[in-house]
Amino acid sequence: MVTIYENDGEMKNKKGVTIYDIAQELKVSPSTVSRALKDHFSISKEMIKEVKKVAQKRGYRPNSIAASLRNNRTNNIGVIISWINRPFVSSLISGIEEEANKAGYNVIISQSHDSFDNEVANARALYDSRISGLVVSLAMETQSYDHFNPFIQNNIPVVFVDRVADEFNSDKVVIDNFAAAYMATEHLIEQGCQRIALACGSQYRNIYRERESGYLAALREYNIPIKDEYIVHSDSLNAQEGFRIAEYFLSMETPPDAIFSVNDTAAVSFIQYAKEKGIKIPEELAVIGFNNDPVSLIIDPQLSTVSHPAIEMGKLAAQQVLKQSQYKDVVKSEAIMLRTELLVRASTKRK
Amino acid sequence: MVTIYENDGEMKNKKGVTIYDIAQELKVSPSTVSRALKDHFSISKEMIKEVKKVAQKRGYRPNSIAASLRNNRTNNIGVIISWINRPFVSSLISGIEEEANKAGYNVIISQSHDSFDNEVANARALYDSRISGLVVSLAMETQSYDHFNPFIQNNIPVVFVDRVADEFNSDKVVIDNFAAAYMATEHLIEQGCQRIALACGSQYRNIYRERESGYLAALREYNIPIKDEYIVHSDSLNAQEGFRIAEYFLSMETPPDAIFSVNDTAAVSFIQYAKEKGIKIPEELAVIGFNNDPVSLIIDPQLSTVSHPAIEMGKLAAQQVLKQSQYKDVVKSEAIMLRTELLVRASTKRK
DNA sequence: AAAAATTACGCAATCGATTGTGTAATCTGC
């Protein structure tokens, strides 16, 4: 299944058409061509028309590399995320891309795989390629933020999304994790759950810290005793970990009657495990997740969860980057906080 | 929730360190610095050491824009895909990115959202940004391929993945859709299914055409009559369409006893619809999908499907692009075909 | 010791677009 074809000979290595070629054909200077293509006021209407006609005819395409070098800025926005194949993350990217494209920017994506070293390497590579802005959702491991300093020092805007660095002064787009977790926990309490467990992520990341706080606050508010053995932390709340945690919770002497999971992946595993063991959901065990992943509607019973405005977050982050890259002088750092929504489905509906 | 901070004043607008700065400090020429940084043989060991020391001290980072302009090539690979938030696609991208990063390349991603116009616009933007290679999985609508000609004419490699253009002479990375569909259909027949329906996609795309051919071939091989009313084509096999198609099939006078869906999304909808209607799976209706999306393991009963080596396909596509961009002279176009695997799960296990 | 070879570096053009400044040519006002 291999086909071979040869060169056309004449067609190949024909260098791209430049403004110099157009200038030569029209016997004007390259600067005139450059300005004409941008409808500069100092160029006559006729000349603009002529230039554009020739450009069209010759198939001229601007070399943005050259422009970038001259202007010291590219039309590229860098993005560093953990894993692209997570529903929340790919929606985030969609939002970033949509907003960036609208403004004539391309998006360069790199995955940290939740490793600090990768994040540093990616940041460096993106810096070298002279991106004009960076959107970051931090890796699970990250605790030091020095790798973002080169951007700051060179006035390249850095915007954090979702997984942000409190210690680092820059734009942020987040959700109210505390409130969302409080809502979710309160909902479980209202459904009559008394022994509510928490499956949480790394305490290095704001999103998990804040969700834990919300969970604890709700329990306190309703005078429900907090039990350490009902709280589990995991560095990667994947399906496998979910089963492990489910086994731990459900083989306790007094197992929880509800679990709040900080992501849907683990929550789904809880339901699957419980179903295997013949534990009724939500009667014997109520489960609520976080993110509103597609799987939350596929699992039976459907999973209650907290919806994350992922695309909107991506759009806002991109807008922040673009705005910051325009106004180089006055730098104003702001944190945008978006609303979440509690989605009550069968996995917690006891009443 | 808004914080404001002012400029440092002295820190800002400090232009990046260039080889000229290093040259000045060491009182040598920029060319020497450039060569020293690349361990050029004509530079003495001591000079190389000196240059690197100063570069390190001053925090020098190469300006790849400048290098790109001079070399007429970037370290960026462009990717055009339909939707990033599909499991298959994001895995594909992961593979591309891994391989590209390994070779020191960045990946620029753009989504066509399955629209031809978007695909053309994305191709143009990527061309302007002077990517050194392009990986494409075609939009559903695409029927003309002229927008890829500028790349070909300028020796920029274009590699198609999964959704390829038969008419277009370039590298391709695909799976054996015919064989996969044949296997899937044969499996249904072996389970005793006699009235096997097909939920298919747009005939513009090879993957759906080939899968339909495989389905038809299997039916013929086993002397099962082919009924047109058992074959449905949809331009977007999403969940909603899945329900619509399920309704059509299951409200027929003689409904099918099995459905082969060319993607998992629709297959999952079939199962959900059937469960709602009290139709037993797989006894009354066997369902098999395609792609091995995460949902296929979440749905109850678990979905039989065909696994797609997405990451591997991405890696191979990136490798092809990188290889092609090295050898400008002899262009050899090849099609790589990967194996798929039939995953038999509860949704088709009748025996 | 003179010639040849090698070592180690500098000079200057180049990639393509951008832009501040300069300058003819045309136009305006009185």
Add this chain to the structure above:
DNA sequence: GCAGATTACACAATCGATTGCGTAATTTTT
């Protein structure tokens, strides 16, 4: 009809790294 204003374009430097070619200094060869 002439100074001054305006129009419409050209000149040339610039962004930062790369690289063919040139050359002085040192080493090797015979």
